Amino acid sequence: MSTADRIGVDAGGTLIKAAVHREEKWIYRSFPLSQIDACAEWLHLISSERSIHLTGGKAGKLKERLRGRTSVIFPEFAVSAEGARQLIAYERDVVPDAFLLTNVGTGTSLNYVHSGKIDWMGGSGVGGGTIIGLSGLLTGIYDFDTLIQYASRGRRTMIDLTVARIYEGEEPPIAGDLTASNFGAVSKDSSSSSPEDQIASVIGLVAETVTSLSILAAQRAGVNTVIFAGSTFSGNELLTEIVKRYCAEWGITAMIPRHGAYCGAIGAACS
Template structure:
């Protein structure tokens, strides 16, 4: 069996592969890299009642993997480049082998992947971490569940400047409800719920538009989203609105938070 461990900036994910079958996928909070890697491996083996001797290789990836040198528990341990892991995992999860993948983690990376090549196109520091950081200061909570619950009752029109606020008709392909400026209106009457919605909207609009530009620059029209940030239901709706606006296809595979760990286990 091969264990793939993704020690991300915020969470650690692990998958276990037995030949062509994925037998386990689990995640935990990220602690220090060694505790994260050994802890998640131990949990996965314990819960699956699998002896350590069955593990032939461990593939580690993610930001924290740079802090781990040598073998874990005397099992051959290799480091897998995170971009390669996202590319491989994204192709596996989406079932498409010529694709653009946007991985929404603490930050966001955009990757082009096919069977011969995996390239890091670029990315943005806007990601899940941005939602938590801005919410901590502006809403007094950095709990993603609380933030999402608050956002459900929010009204963007009191925080964002919309195209309809500045012109009578649309502009180019933008209609009156399109965003002219995120946080560009910010009425004094805006409440916590409205701000929560506006923070999420800002993050996913930026990621969505960057993904569209990446895809256009590579003459493709399908993007798959991976990473924990891609599981956000409000975020998905915002991304789909961007896809519709730019006439693109956005794809949301299952188990997206495991893409990087899966990619490592597949190498």
């Protein structure tokens, strides 16, 4: 096995994401937080000499398991911004001078990145943890990949109340297919909905919440670009579609890098 040039690990509340730079390319791997010991063993194996750069809320826990190895913890917001810049530069060549970084992990954080500075703009407890937890309560399914598969077959029309249904028979003041109330069409007299529909509606709730917050934060910061990152976007086409559509409604450019789940890990590796 060739020696790693750089190793960065983002230990979050649900997943541990690792980015290893070797032979001029990045190698990505993730572990559930419950497998933190397996992650530590893997890190020992891939390089016995290189310093491991850590970030994230569970970085301290992982550092405890890396005894005998040189490891350093870096501030999460700063390294995530650097990782986002690198991913956008790789995919699009041009990186905006200033942007909002919305990181949708277990929860959601909003950061205004500009002139070498990072200003925290707030956040929300609504995020990937909401998708897993709320969908699990509704359907009994807690596996993220399975939830995404179910959502791809779901329809929100029986669960979410749209603007057009509020203004039935009249011209609505905004686009009629926008959501007026998440889960607002559900009542005791409603027809039963499928697990697919329920999960799709949960993802819709999360997508619209984090996007609305991002749009307001971007407007406040005076930028028109939002980079959305975080493992919640991995394979999640419905989330991606809604985020891009809602941003476009307000003239905001949404950038969602392919490996955005690893922003923190890449930024830590390069710090």
